[in-house]
Amino acid sequence: MKKVVVMDADGIDRSLTRIAYEILEENKGVTDLVIIGIQKGGAPIAKRLCSKISDIEGISLQCGSLDATLYRDDIMKSDRKPKLEKTNIPFSVDDKKVILVDDVLFTGRTIRAAMDALMDFGRPKLIQLAVLIDRGHRELPIRADFVGKILPSALWEEVSVNLTETTGIDEVVIEEG
Amino acid sequence: MVMKLSKKDILGIPDLSRDEINLILDTAESFLEISTRDIKKVPTLRGKTIINFFVEASTRTRTSFEIAGKRLSADTINISASTSSMVKGETLGDTAKTLEAMNPDIIVIRHNAAGAPHMLARLVRQSVINAGDGAHEHPTQALLDLLTIKNEKGHIDGLHVTIVGDITHSRVARSNILALTRMGARVTVCGPAMMMPRDIDKMGVSVSHHIEEAIENADIVMMLRIQLERQNESIFPSDREYARYFCLDREKIKAARPDVLVMHPGPMNRGVEIAPDIADGIQSLILKQVTNGVAVRMALLYLLAGGE
Numbered sequence: 001m002k003k004v005v006v007m008d009a010d011g012i013d014r015s016l017t018r019i020a021y022e023i024l025e026e027n028k029g030v031t032d033l034v035i036i037g038i039q040k041g042g043a044p045i046a047k048r049l050c051s052k053i054s055d056i057e058g059i060s061l062q063c064g065s066l067d068a069t070l071y072r073d074d075i076m077k078s079d080r081k082p083k084l085e086k087t088n089i090p091f092s093v094d095d096k097k098v099i100l101v102d103d104v105l106f107t108g109r110t111i112r113a114a115m116d117a118l119m120d121f122g123r124p125k126l127i128q129l130a131v132l133i134d135r136g137h138r139e140l141p142i143r144a145d146f147v148g149k150i151l152p153s154a155l156w157e158e159v160s161v162n163l164t165e166t167t168g169i170d171e172v173v174i175e176e177g
Numbered sequence: 178m179v180m181k182l183s184k185k186d187i188l189g190i191p192d193l194s195r196d197e198i199n200l201i202l203d204t205a206e207s208f209l210e211i212s213t214r215d216i217k218k219v220p221t222l223r224g225k226t227i228i229n230f231f232v233e234a235s236t237r238t239r240t241s242f243e244i245a246g247k248r249l250s251a252d253t254i255n256i257s258a259s260t261s262s263m264v265k266g267e268t269l270g271d272t273a274k275t276l277e278a279m280n281p282d283i284i285v286i287r288h289n290a291a292g293a294p295h296m297l298a299r300l301v302r303q304s305v306i307n308a309g310d311g312a313h314e315h316p317t318q319a320l321l322d323l324l325t326i327k328n329e330k331g332h333i334d335g336l337h338v339t340i341v342g343d344i345t346h347s348r349v350a351r352s353n354i355l356a357l358t359r360m361g362a363r364v365t366v367c368g369p370a371m372m373m374p375r376d377i378d379k380m381g382v383s384v385s386h387h388i389e390e391a392i393e394n395a396d397i398v399m400m401l402r403i404q405l406e407r408q409n410e411s412i413f414p415s416d417r418e419y420a421r422y423f424c425l426d427r428e429k430i431k432a433a434r435p436d437v438l439v440m441h442p443g444p445m446n447r448g449v450e451i452a453p454d455i456a457d458g459i460q461s462l463i464l465k466q467v468t469n470g471v472a473v474r475m476a477l478l479y480l481l482a483g484g485e
Contacts, residue, residue, distance in 0.1 A: 076225070085207070
């Protein structure tokens with residue numbers, strides 16, 4: 001099975017630094033800004049973005065995590081269930097600019113589920129989407145506002161974002177499934 | 178990671194492996210958070226129907242299952258003995274086939290006859306959850322007790338749990354003994370000799386007839402409700418005499434370690450098996466048990482529903 005590293009640790013860090021500046025530029029600062037990572041892959045990336053933005057602005061940005069599994073449209077199609085991760089949003093999202101963060105944007109179905117889940121927590125002023133990798137193949141009218149890398153892929157290929165927080169190494173790999 | 182319960186039904190603790198119990202507890206842990214939200218509802222079981230078929234009286238278990246189903250967006254229907262056709266003489270078998278024909282997804286049953294959920298599970302293709310059958314088992318109570326202990330102590334393995342009361346008639350005791358020993362806890366049972374099954378030590382528990390001795394080294398003391406309705410009056414002299422020897426009160430709890438935690442499955446007979454100041458004290462986990470019950474039942478409904 002062929003496995004190609006398409007982004008190394010430095011590449012991931014530089015992409016996230018750029019995205020941090022883009023989020024600040026687009027939103028003209030940090031007023032009402034909060035960051036929420038989608039479990040499981042998006043949560044550690046959200047934390048990193050949050051600390052980068054906090055460092056740049058010299059403030060402490062609020063960061064949460066969201067598990068959208070229970071809002072998925074395929075959850076009852078099988079008797080196999082994904083492991084549920086923690087949802088932890090220790091602040092109100094009412095009238096906030098929410099930056100939703102995920103590792104890989106693929107069909108868009110996870111993002112749809114996450115937005116529905118988020119709406120049950122309150123009424124954000126706006127939601128923007130930041131992803132490290134956009135691999136294409138959308139099945140819903142969803143696009144990202146901030147993208148680390150556009151990675152054209154075939155449907156049978158597998159794209160994984162490995163992070164030190166979960167797998168001990170920072171890299172993005174693509175392999176034939 | 179993707180996991181599944183290999184069961185169609187949840188009938189008793191012996192059917193569940195240690196891994197499956199851990200899966201249920203981990204899943205329930207995530208569901209606890211949902212009940213703290215402003216909107217306490219997720220769309221997961223939208224379009225699913227859950228029948229709560231309660232032949233024996235129950236407030237907390239039935240309410241707990243109903244809330245669990247509703248917080249997952251399922252349609253929940255309650256049938257109680259007095260409102261069902263069983264009062265007109267319909268057999269359990271006929272009621273089962275009737276319920277099955279209405280195409281629910283899950284049937285939750287409480288029955289005063291031991292084994293009724295097992296019979297129902299054989300008759301219908303839907304998942305069946307045992308919400309208490311006679312003096313046999315109450316698996317969801319044991320699972321919520323495990324979750325409560327795990328959340329307070331961080332683990333179950335190696336803990337010493339003492340169960341006090343009418344062990345013979347208690348389905349809560351039986352399910353808890355099976356569940357706690359499976360998860361690696363040490364269990365002591367305590368009660369008057371007439372309330373102790375003869376071969377109880379074969380379940381891998383220690384037996385004591387003195388509460389002070391039984392709770393001495395316990396991490397958790399689980400008090401059982403004296404089921405006055407199940408007592409044979411000729412051998413159960415009075416609740417006052419029982420209380421004198423077995424009611425967990427301020428005096429008797431001094432025999433236990435200062436950090437001992439107290440549980441009770443409810444409903445309580447205050448002053449019979451547990452003194453009010455213990456039930457309402459800082460060592461009491463009784464209301465946490467109720468909260469955790471909703472999460473455990475949500476987890477079971479979630480894990481059982483769906484699939485082909």
